[in-house]
Amino acid sequence: MAGTLAVVGEKWSLLVLREAFLGVRRFADFQRQLGAPKAVLTDRLGTLVEQGILRRVPYQAAGERQRHEYRLTTKGLDLYPTLVALMQWGDKYLADDVAPLALEHRDCGSPVHLGLVCDDGHELTSAREVRPVPQAAAVTAS
């Protein structure tokens, strides 16, 4: 967890990723949506690319010179639950004036939410139902 935060815990990283999930790909659009200083944005996009969370893909729009855009990798897509978790908490407790975003299952149209589920199929409602069990490190030596 500490490691994850070291990777995406800097000030704008997760917001950049949110925009990426919403389809933003170009530098200027990130900048407009977030209002972050360009220098910071350059740095954040750079580290996200370094970490393999985003890719820089060259592309060429008609009648424009070559540019590159930023797209999520699988590693980046797997951060989705984190974003959703932050979003759901915010929707529940912060009651922003900004409209929340509903998520629906593309296949069936039902609303989607994030839940803790156990391999027996129960869905848990509270953190209290979870017991943390420290694991031995993956030691291969005797």
Next chain:
Amino acid sequence: MAGTLAVVGEKWSLLVLREAFLGVRRFADFQRQLGAPKAVLTDRLGTLVEQGILRRVPYQAAGERQRHEYRLTTKGLDLYPTLVALMQWGDKYLADDVAPLALEHRDCGSPVHLGLVCDDGHELTSAREVRPVPQAAAVTAS
């Protein structure tokens, strides 16, 4: 989401909460576990209390003077999925040398994981299966 990050997105906040979920309650213990500067810790604990994520509870251990400890509120407990999301991503991609923590359902003993589920009961495997639908703000007017 931006709001959530404004609340818990500062540098040590989520790590403090992780420790809180693992049962840490006292200032000195947080400090020892995290190695954060005391000034920062004071500040983070303060804002978390202000935000109603932690409570400061006075208590008195046998043969000690009165102290106060920090405990999670419901609002704080509801951040658990966020922490789990960060943890699972880290376990998957970061392969720290530190031992991961397994989570099991207190009732049935099965491992617990975080998943996106829709109200029809499907569990989704990828962010791609989700369609974000912008909501109108909660306007009560016509």
Next chain:
DNA sequence: GGAGGACAGTTCGTTTTACGAACCCAGGAG
């Protein structure tokens, strides 16, 4: 009753980081 020791902080000076504004460069459009 005085010394020493947690515990829970403050205070202070230094180093990082974020911020905002200005500047730079390339390619197309007019």
Next chain:
DNA sequence: CTCCTGGGTTCGTAAAACGAACTGTCCTCC
């Protein structure tokens, strides 16, 4: 040839984080 846009870089300043030292209260031990 000049202007505009996209994607940056380079400043100087303002805000955080850091680490070490200092404060104060109560408790135990001598």
